[in-house]
Amino acid sequence: MIKPARFTSLIAAPLALCASALAASPQAPAAKGKPAAVHSGEKAPDHAGGPVHWTYSGATGPDSWGDLADGFRQCKTGHMQSPIDLGASDIQGQINVRTAYRPGTMSVLNNGHTIQVNFPEGSILSSGIARYKLVQAHFHTPSEETIYGVPYPMVAHFVHTDYAGNLAVLGVLFEEGAHNPELDKIIKAAPRSEAAARLVDGVTLDPARLLPSDLAVWRYDGSLTTPPCSEGVRWHVAMQPVAASAAQIAAIHAIIGDNARPIQPRHGRLLVGGTSGQ
Numbered sequence: 001m002i003k004p005a006r007f008t009s010l011i012a013a014p015l016a017l018c019a020s021a022l023a024a025s026p027q028a029p030a031a032k033g034k035p036a037a038v039h040s041g042e043k044a045p046d047h048a049g050g051p052v053h054w055t056y057s058g059a060t061g062p063d064s065w066g067d068l069a070d071g072f073r074q075c076k077t078g079h080m081q082s083p084i085d086l087g088a089s090d091i092q093g094q095i096n097v098r099t100a101y102r103p104g105t106m107s108v109l110n111n112g113h114t115i116q117v118n119f120p121e122g123s124i125l126s127s128g129i130a131r132y133k134l135v136q137a138h139f140h141t142p143s144e145e146t147i148y149g150v151p152y153p154m155v156a157h158f159v160h161t162d163y164a165g166n167l168a169v170l171g172v173l174f175e176e177g178a179h180n181p182e183l184d185k186i187i188k189a190a191p192r193s194e195a196a197a198r199l200v201d202g203v204t205l206d207p208a209r210l211l212p213s214d215l216a217v218w219r220y221d222g223s224l225t226t227p228p229c230s231e232g233v234r235w236h237v238a239m240q241p242v243a244a245s246a247a248q249i250a251a252i253h254a255i256i257g258d259n260a261r262p263i264q265p266r267h268g269r270l271l272v273g274g275t276s277g278q
């Protein structure tokens with residue numbers, strides 16, 4: 001794991017500008033205004049007008065996503081795709097990422113690709129000068145992100161959107177360890193097969209309890225990791241993993257299977273390994 005040196009705080013400002021520029025670029029609009037569809041299977045129509053079927057292996061796997069529908073082309077032509085390997089960051093600096101997550105109701109769905117938790121309004125992620133509201137979190141087994149080529153057994157992607165529909169993701173890596181009580185609420189409620197969102201009666205989920213104590217992050221600009229692979233997504237991945245028991249990780253994997261998109265080329269993108277600034 002990288003031990004970040006404390007440099008100046010000048011990183012936050014350029015990154016904020018960078019995100020604004022991305023949001024205004026012609027590459028970004030596909031991700032705008034569609035936060036709920038981030039991992040919903042994205043029902044882009046095929047030639048017969050039905051939803052496009054995509055998978056994590058075989059003929060409709062990641063190597064073919066860009067050819068499955070016109071709307072998925074960025075999966076193969078994009079130069080700012082996710083996930084990426086996070087091992088070798090270009091620079092280190094203070095990245096001001098803060099969360100103000102609140103306990104609330106929990107809706108859980110299974111979209112055939114992952115388990116997803118939808119959150120009520122009221123939880124906020126700040127990244128530099130930008131603020132985003134928490135919309136949903138979902139899981140990948142193993143983690144899509146690798147560190148020097150090595151994945152963690154699981155990652156949760158907390159997906160946020162700003163007032164204009166720009167997306168920011170906070171990735172939380174899971175390692176095998178102690179039982180995770182907050183995660184258990186999700187596992188107990190998760191539909192075993194494809195099912196629409198359902199409010200879980202009598203359960204309060206505190207998303208803050210799924211975060212590491214230190215929010216030093218890797219930071220880069222990327223994309224959705226599922227079709228349509230839209231770019232303009234502001235990525236943060238916490239350097240400190242959180243624990244879940246082997247049985248919990250296995251329980252989630254039993255539902256979602258191997259659903260990690262392979263690592264994508266950096267194409268010269270800046271990867272910052274940061275300190276939390278707290």
Ligand SMILES: [Zn+2]
Pocket residue numbers: 039138139140157225
């Ligand atoms: Zn994801």
